[in-house]
Amino acid sequence: MAAAGWPGPGPIAVVGATGLVGEVLLGLLAEAGVPAGAVMALATEHSAGRTVSYGAEVVPVSALGEDTLGRAAVAFLATPNAVSARWAPWAAARGTLVIDKSSQWRLDAGVPLVVPEVNAHVLAPGVRLVATPNCSTIPLAMVLAVVRRHRELVRVLVSTYQAVSGSGREAVEELAAQVRAPYEGRAEPPPQIYSEPIAGNVLPACDAVGAAGFTGEEWKLMRETQKILDSPVPVVATAVRVPVAVGHSESVAIQCASPVTADEVRGWLDGAPGIRLADDPGQGLWPTPRRAAGTDDVWVGRIRSDPYAADTVHLFLSCDNLRKGAALNGLHILQAAIERGAISA
Ligand SMILES: NC(=O)c1ccc[n+]([C@@H]2O[C@H](COP(=O)([O-])OP(=O)(O)OC[C@H]3O[C@@H](n4cnc5c(N)ncnc54)[C@H](OP(=O)(O)O)[C@@H]3O)[C@@H](O)[C@H]2O)c1
Numbered sequence: 001m002a003a004a005g006w007p008g009p010g011p012i013a014v015v016g017a018t019g020l021v022g023e024v025l026l027g028l029l030a031e032a033g034v035p036a037g038a039v040m041a042l043a044t045e046h047s048a049g050r051t052v053s054y055g056a057e058v059v060p061v062s063a064l065g066e067d068t069l070g071r072a073a074v075a076f077l078a079t080p081n082a083v084s085a086r087w088a089p090w091a092a093a094r095g096t097l098v099i100d101k102s103s104q105w106r107l108d109a110g111v112p113l114v115v116p117e118v119n120a121h122v123l124a125p126g127v128r129l130v131a132t133p134n135c136s137t138i139p140l141a142m143v144l145a146v147v148r149r150h151r152e153l154v155r156v157l158v159s160t161y162q163a164v165s166g167s168g169r170e171a172v173e174e175l176a177a178q179v180r181a182p183y184e185g186r187a188e189p190p191p192q193i194y195s196e197p198i199a200g201n202v203l204p205a206c207d208a209v210g211a212a213g214f215t216g217e218e219w220k221l222m223r224e225t226q227k228i229l230d231s232p233v234p235v236v237a238t239a240v241r242v243p244v245a246v247g248h249s250e251s252v253a254i255q256c257a258s259p260v261t262a263d264e265v266r267g268w269l270d271g272a273p274g275i276r277l278a279d280d281p282g283q284g285l286w287p288t289p290r291r292a293a294g295t296d297d298v299w300v301g302r303i304r305s306d307p308y309a310a311d312t313v314h315l316f317l318s319c320d321n322l323r324k325g326a327a328l329n330g331l332h333i334l335q336a337a338i339e340r341g342a343i344s345a
Helices: 020-031 081-093 116-122 137-148 169-184 216-229 262-269 323-339
Strands: 012-015 039-043 051-054 057-063 074-077 097-100 129-131 153-161 235-238 248-256 275-277 298-305 312-319
Touching: 012 020, 020 039, 020 051, 020 323, 039 051, 074 081, 074 323, 081 097, 081 129, 097 323, 116 137, 116 216, 116 323, 137 153, 137 216, 137 248, 137 262, 137 275, 137 298, 137 312, 137 323, 153 216, 216 235, 262 275, 262 298, 262 312, 312 323
Parallel strands: 012 039, 012 074, 039 057, 074 097, 097 129, 153 235, 275 298
Antiparallel strands: 051 057, 153 248, 248 312, 298 312
């Protein structure tokens, strides 16, 4: 696809083109050589008539509707759940390959939930609706899949440090406004997206607390990881929002069924597809959101053997939540679908 541009059977629609994920996806499609004329940028009526950047060019934004989405051969839905609930089945039934970034369909038994480095094999040739996982799930699943090739997993404990861009454009603006306020001699604007100010703060719940005291974000991380790995391995999460613009990080403890060492895990992860080892603490080299932001890789470091349990290793990872955590994984799904004959290109 990168070399040939997009010789596919019809246009590629980016629905949510004015949002954070849509913006990154448009940039990735342009980088992949898809001509601007093969791309439809869709959003609400409110945004229709605007233009959005497409590499060095711009493309016009149109309103999402049957007349626009109905022409697409491929549709990336980078929109809220309600939009995906309505439009994904409609477009898929018309033969469009729908790659949905919302959480609407991820745990639906009939919808593959795909990280191509881990489970591209679940993309059947006739598939028309594919879900891309939560932005914290993707890097975690990629790391666990590598370890699982060598050791049976027994239990995973993960704490996240999630950037505000994971909550969309308005959340980034909220953090920026709160950070600027004291320097501009203004009162801090009241929080709209989060329940408390996020600037200078850490929120130990990314969204509402629900079943068993875990938040929806935590259940996504736990259940989606199990679905992608096709394993009931217990994954227990604490999802935390931090005042970082871009780049989710995670502290992960991996318990295996037999002894495992940090050196072994380092060796397995080194060179694994999509993973960049950054593990030289003596040189101050470890994953950070700032290192990961703008890159395509899952950065992994601080790999340590547990001093009290020979079957457990600890590590830290960072990943650009808008790229591999969202838009880039969607593009990888399209490329894997083409390779597996789900769509011609
Ligand atoms: N941000 C991340 O790191 C991340 C990672 C993984 C998954 N996701 C998921 O990806 C989706 C998009 O996230 P985002 O961060 O890009 O959000 P965002 O910045 O808030 O953008 C939302 C986009 O959806 C469009 N939209 C909203 N309602 C619509 C409607 N009724 N019809 C058509 N378009 C509509 C908006 O268009 P207007 O500008 O016209 O309102 C905008 O383009 C969400 O489901 C999110 O949960 C996000």
